[in-house]
Amino acid sequence: MGVALAVVMALVLSTFVWGATGTGASRSTSIVAGVSQWSALAHQLVGRDATVVGLLSDPNADPHDHDATVGDAQHVANASVVVVNGAGYDSWLQRLVDTSGQGAHVIDVASLVGVRAGQNPHLFYDPPAAIRYVESLTLVLKGRPGFSNLDARSNRLLTSLRSLQSTVATVRHACAGVKVAATEDVATYLLHDAGLDVVTPESLRLAVGNGVDPSVSALAIALAQIGARPAFLINNVQTATPLTAELVAQARASGVTVIDVTETMRGRVYVSWLRSVVGSIEAALAHEGCWT
Numbered sequence: 001m002g003v004a005l006a007v008v009m010a011l012v013l014s015t016f017v018w019g020a021t022g023t024g025a026s027r028s029t030s031i032v033a034g035v036s037q038w039s040a041l042a043h044q045l046v047g048r049d050a051t052v053v054g055l056l057s058d059p060n061a062d063p064h065d066h067d068a069t070v071g072d073a074q075h076v077a078n079a080s081v082v083v084v085n086g087a088g089y090d091s092w093l094q095r096l097v098d099t100s101g102q103g104a105h106v107i108d109v110a111s112l113v114g115v116r117a118g119q120n121p122h123l124f125y126d127p128p129a130a131i132r133y134v135e136s137l138t139l140v141l142k143g144r145p146g147f148s149n150l151d152a153r154s155n156r157l158l159t160s161l162r163s164l165q166s167t168v169a170t171v172r173h174a175c176a177g178v179k180v181a182a183t184e185d186v187a188t189y190l191l192h193d194a195g196l197d198v199v200t201p202e203s204l205r206l207a208v209g210n211g212v213d214p215s216v217s218a219l220a221i222a223l224a225q226i227g228a229r230p231a232f233l234i235n236n237v238q239t240a241t242p243l244t245a246e247l248v249a250q251a252r253a254s255g256v257t258v259i260d261v262t263e264t265m266r267g268r269v270y271v272s273w274l275r276s277v278v279g280s281i282e283a284a285l286a287h288e289g290c291w292t
Helices: 003-014 035-046 070-077 091-100 127-142 150-175 189-193 202-209 216-227 240-254 270-287
Strands: 016-018 029-033 051-055 081-084 105-108 179-182 232-236 256-262
Touching: 003 232, 029 035, 029 070, 035 051, 035 081, 035 105, 035 127, 070 091, 070 189, 070 240, 081 091, 091 189, 105 127, 127 189, 127 256, 150 189, 150 270, 179 189, 179 216, 189 270, 202 216, 216 240, 232 240, 232 270
Parallel strands: 029 051, 029 081, 081 105, 179 232, 232 256
Antiparallel strands: 016 051
16 A cells, blocks of 8 residues: 555544535534544534534544644634543644634533543543533534524434433432442543442553553552452453453453443444443443342
8 A cells, every 4th residue: 555545544544524515604614523422413413514524533543642633734724613622632632723823613621511631531421521512512603604403403412412311310320339340431421420439440540541551559459359340341442451451351250241432432423322332331230230
């Protein structure tokens, strides 16, 4: 494969574009997001009335390792609205915004929900954060001409998100305090929303998420906790390392259900994607006698 073709294919794999086929001024509106979940929600909100670009769409790549490309910079330079996850997760995107000089409206999801750099940035696993984001994007777009049925689409989307939030609350009512484990913090917001007790040391979860080695004592504690049979182990397959493989092996040897998840969304519908994760959690809890 030639170098030029390889570069083009890499850009195709890492970027997904929903095209605008509507009429009116909104056809010139371009919404750019780094996180695939935020771009998917934006597309569901605007339909064909605007172009939506997701810069991170490959579920086989570790988004923590992403470096901004020329294509990323071009999309940001042409954007009307840029959606930054924030909390340090996609600082490369914020730098592109800062240097583009185009004056795009920026939505920082972490800022919307009061999450700071250094805290868990995986807000796309948190239905309340998704609701707040959709509400914010709706308000931004209301002032722009050419969007058809924006309020109706927003209401439908918010209804589906609140239904998902209600399902998670039902899990919380039935299973609050049940112990679970995790290789890192990708789904911790969802687990906490469900009232589950993540027993894996936070230091280990943060170390894996940041690509550094945890302490020997934290690893020993995590392995012992898995041996005590929590309800399940959440395993982020996009940050797989020999250490996480050791945790997964210990879970399988101990008869603990392993729920594989990704940071980058699989599929194109956010609620369907997250509901499938919730369904796996429900099934694991049912296996342990908590959820029926």
